Amino acid sequence: MNRLGDQEVAPISFVLDGHSVTAQPQETILQVAQKSGVDIPHLCYSEGLRADGNCRACMVEIEGERVLAPACCRQPTEGMNVQSTSDKALRSQSLVLELLKGEVGPARHSPISELEYWCDSRGLSESRFGGRTQPPADHSHPAIAVNLESCIQCTRCLRACREEQVNDVIGLAYRGARAETTSHTRRAATMAPVSMTIVHLHDPVRGISTELDNTRTPIPPMAGAAV
Amino acid sequence: MPIQRDLLIEYLHKLQDRYSHISAGHIVALADLMKLAPAEIYEVATFYHHFDVVADGQPIPPALTVRVCESVTCELFGSELLVSSLQASLGDDVRVQRVPCVGRCDEAPVAVVGKNAIPRATVSQVSDVIREGSTAITAQPDWISIEEYRRGDGYKTYEACRAGSLTHEHILDELESSGLRGLGGAGFPAGRKWRILKDQSAPRLMAINIDEGEPGTFKDRYYLERDPHRFIEGMLIAAEVIGIDCCYLYVRDEYPGVLQILEDAIKELGSVFDNQLPEVHIRRGAGAYICGEESAMIESIEGKRGMPRLRPPYVAEVGLFGRPTLEHNCETLYWVRDILEHGADWFSGQGRRGRHGLRSFSVSGRVKKPGVHLAPAGISVRELIEEFCGGMLDGHTFNAYFPGGASGGILPASLGDEPLDFDTLQAHGSFIGSAAVIILSDQDSPRQAALNTMRFFSHESCGQCTPCRVGCDRAERLMELPHWDTELLEELACVMEDASICGLGQAAPNPIRTVIRYFPEEVGAE
Numbered sequence A: 001m002n003r004l005g006d007q008e009v010a011p012i013s014f015v016l017d018g019h020s021v022t023a024q025p026q027e028t029i030l031q032v033a034q035k036s037g038v039d040i041p042h043l044c045y046s047e048g049l050r051a052d053g054n055c056r057a058c059m060v061e062i063e064g065e066r067v068l069a070p071a072c073c074r075q076p077t078e079g080m081n082v083q084s085t086s087d088k089a090l091r092s093q094s095l096v097l098e099l100l101k102g103e104v105g106p107a108r109h110s111p112i113s114e115l116e117y118w119c120d121s122r123g124l125s126e127s128r129f130g131g132r133t134q135p136p137a138d139h140s141h142p143a144i145a146v147n148l149e150s151c152i153q154c155t156r157c158l159r160a161c162r163e164e165q166v167n168d169v170i171g172l173a174y175r176g177a178r179a180e181t182t183s184h185t186r187r188a189a190t191m192a193p194v195s196m197t198i199v200h201l202h203d204p205v206r207g208i209s210t211e212l213d214n215t216r217t218p219i220p221p222m223a224g225a226a227v
Numbered sequence B: 001m002p003i004q005r006d007l008l009i010e011y012l013h014k015l016q017d018r019y020s021h022i023s024a025g026h027i028v029a030l031a032d033l034m035k036l037a038p039a040e041i042y043e044v045a046t047f048y049h050h051f052d053v054v055a056d057g058q059p060i061p062p063a064l065t066v067r068v069c070e071s072v073t074c075e076l077f078g079s080e081l082l083v084s085s086l087q088a089s090l091g092d093d094v095r096v097q098r099v100p101c102v103g104r105c106d107e108a109p110v111a112v113v114g115k116n117a118i119p120r121a122t123v124s125q126v127s128d129v130i131r132e133g134s135t136a137i138t139a140q141p142d143w144i145s146i147e148e149y150r151r152g153d154g155y156k157t158y159e160a161c162r163a164g165s166l167t168h169e170h171i172l173d174e175l176e177s178s179g180l181r182g183l184g185g186a187g188f189p190a191g192r193k194w195r196i197l198k199d200q201s202a203p204r205l206m207a208i209n210i211d212e213g214e215p216g217t218f219k220d221r222y223y224l225e226r227d228p229h230r231f232i233e234g235m236l237i238a239a240e241v242i243g244i245d246c247c248y249l250y251v252r253d254e255y256p257g258v259l260q261i262l263e264d265a266i267k268e269l270g271s272v273f274d275n276q277l278p279e280v281h282i283r284r285g286a287g288a289y290i291c292g293e294e295s296a297m298i299e300s301i302e303g304k305r306g307m308p309r310l311r312p313p314y315v316a317e318v319g320l321f322g323r324p325t326l327e328h329n330c331e332t333l334y335w336v337r338d339i340l341e342h343g344a345d346w347f348s349g350q351g352r353r354g355r356h357g358l359r360s361f362s363v364s365g366r367v368k369k370p371g372v373h374l375a376p377a378g379i380s381v382r383e384l385i386e387e388f389c390g391g392m393l394d395g396h397t398f399n400a401y402f403p404g405g406a407s408g409g410i411l412p413a414s415l416g417d418e419p420l421d422f423d424t425l426q427a428h429g430s431f432i433g434s435a436a437v438i439i440l441s442d443q444d445s446p447r448q449a450a451l452n453t454m455r456f457f458s459h460e461s462c463g464q465c466t467p468c469r470v471g472c473d474r475a476e477r478l479m480e481l482p483h484w485d486t487e488l489l490e491e492l493a494c495v496m497e498d499a500s501i502c503g504l505g506q507a508a509p510n511p512i513r514t515v516i517r518y519f520p521e522e523v524g525a526e
Helices: A029-035 A087-103 A114-121 A157-162 A191-201 B005-019 B024-036 B038-047 B072-078 B079-090 B124-130 B147-152 B156-163 B168-178 B192-196 B220-225 B228-242 B256-272 B294-301 B330-334 B334-342 B344-348 B381-388 B448-462 B466-480 B486-499 B501-507 B510-518
Strands: A001-006 A005-008 A014-015 A019-023 A061-063 A079-081 A144-147 A170-174 A180-182 A209-212 B064-069 B094-097 B111-113 B115-117 B204-210 B245-250 B280-285 B325-329 B358-366 B373-374 B398-402 B434-442
Touching: A014 B111, A019 A029, A019 B344, A061 A087, A061 B434, A079 B094, A079 B501, A087 A114, A087 B486, A144 B501, A170 B486, A180 B038, B005 B024, B005 B038, B005 B280, B024 B038, B024 B344, B064 B079, B064 B124, B064 B334, B072 B079, B072 B434, B072 B448, B079 B124, B115 B124, B147 B228, B156 B228, B156 B334, B168 B228, B168 B344, B192 B228, B192 B325, B204 B228, B204 B294, B204 B398, B220 B228, B220 B256, B220 B330, B220 B358, B220 B373, B228 B245, B228 B256, B228 B325, B228 B330, B228 B334, B245 B294, B256 B280, B294 B325, B325 B330, B330 B334, B334 B344, B344 B501, B358 B381, B373 B381, B381 B398, B381 B434, B381 B486, B398 B448, B448 B466, B448 B501, B448 B510, B466 B486, B466 B501, B486 B501, B486 B510
Parallel strands: A014 A079, B064 B094, B204 B245, B204 B325, B245 B280, B358 B434
Antiparallel strands: A001 A005, A014 A019, A061 A079, A144 A209, A170 A180, B064 B111, B111 B115, B358 B373, B398 B434
């Protein structure tokens, strides 16, 4: 038994892919799967960040539910029957990966690509759905360059920046297929927050990929902002 | 206005209304005032189509915008030609924008000059209106004032409920036995929803959806422009029965007339009743269909991007500002007084083919009398056309119909005798939703209508989840090809339906699937 506050809470037993497994209170299906050695694709989930459930790569089928559920956000309940490898779940996982594979440009900006890892695991070498027009690289700042061609709008950089580091210089602008990770305040920000931001901009995920040019000199805060 | 985080969209409206755009300077100034990061203001401002965010050095849009509706019915009636002709004739001082449904499908094609909606618009009419400078809110029909409403026993039911002569338990029983369901489209039983909310801990809130954006739907506007107090009475009864002190009304920005009426009607209320009334806040949308999704609407009321939340938790448990929230479409509340006054049996006793209750059909397309028609649940579309809509337009033969707006799919005339109600069309890959019926004739193309709806979904997707953000965009491209790759489209439809966060992405494939199923010859599938 664990203690949560003053309450004694029991672990939760549920079934994952036909095997009986146990979740601690607050644990998600994905966390239990990882502990149990069950591989479920996931991209927008990152340990230490609030789970957001936007990429939909980790969809699983829960008995009695009409639509699939994101394993990264859903906490199991006692007796729940979860399948990560049903036809319906596998189809959605693979199609999400295939759609995203079409989204990103061919250039590699980091040594490890989680998207490629999961696509390889499913034998996906190309997307039948075609690609998007890539946003132009932004070199307007003297110290930081942003290239969004690998961005899949997973918002990991945004959550890290806003919720963990509390710099709040990254946002998700526009909507639909035009939705774009943005750093509106880049030029207006002081250099201190910007240099802190660089840490998570270098996250090897498919969030923002950056090319940092250390030879440039930091500039003082600027009035007005580039929209 | 006080400085509150949740009022961000209201502040952005003030800027947009005054300057006809929002500049980088405005965003930085607002950020300073609200002690927020500019990134947070920027991401909210760029989410909503009615805000023109302009970068330094970029041109400011003209002060006057003419919005031309390009949704299904307006397209049937020539919106495409209207847009191109207006663009050619109006010059640079006026911006002509293609916009999604403005909720006036019975007057198609519609152009909105500033805030003035022009029914059955022509280039010369629009030009005249611009020349006259008539850009203010469209003239409203006379609506029933509070005095008139009270002369017809208005607010008696609410007073009886407050006095205890009509018990809360009786009201809940009546609602449940009436079979009244959520009329925004989801159809959740209203009485059960009230009971769920009553069991939640206080403070509870109410959020009312007047973000009627489903293409083809205009019933909420119709009722609020005529009899707003009937809706308000329903709202007050719900607040009294459940124990709610604070109600939020979310009105789409395409309905400035409704916004005005509601503001006036709520003011009237204050002059008649004591100060024991719940607080009522009216919030203005900003051009985003997705905000009609219940959790996206809550995000928008909180002043954020209108992105749907993951469920669980449900909004009845964790809703607006984290509180248990009763969310209703306004028409659901509109019927509460009548049901309590005439009895549950009066409502449930109506209907055809074993169905129960009344439905407000927003009918548009190729019929003689388009408009809102209150008809029994379970009526067929053929009966609706013949008995309520004066038949088909001369020279047009009934060929297909949308039973429930853009998201309900397209059915063929051969299914024209099916009962129209919740739960009756599932087997056909369709649903009634908000009861927006669009009639297509032999001169219209279901394939083109389906493409129109996918462009709409693509334009309106919030962009949060992959299946909807990328799926709608790719589906649109695949549907533009002369021959549809039906297998690939079906795979795409599966992931959109199974894995999207909300109803927009889940229902967006309905028009694809129904066209492949019922009109295969149109897409080269045969």
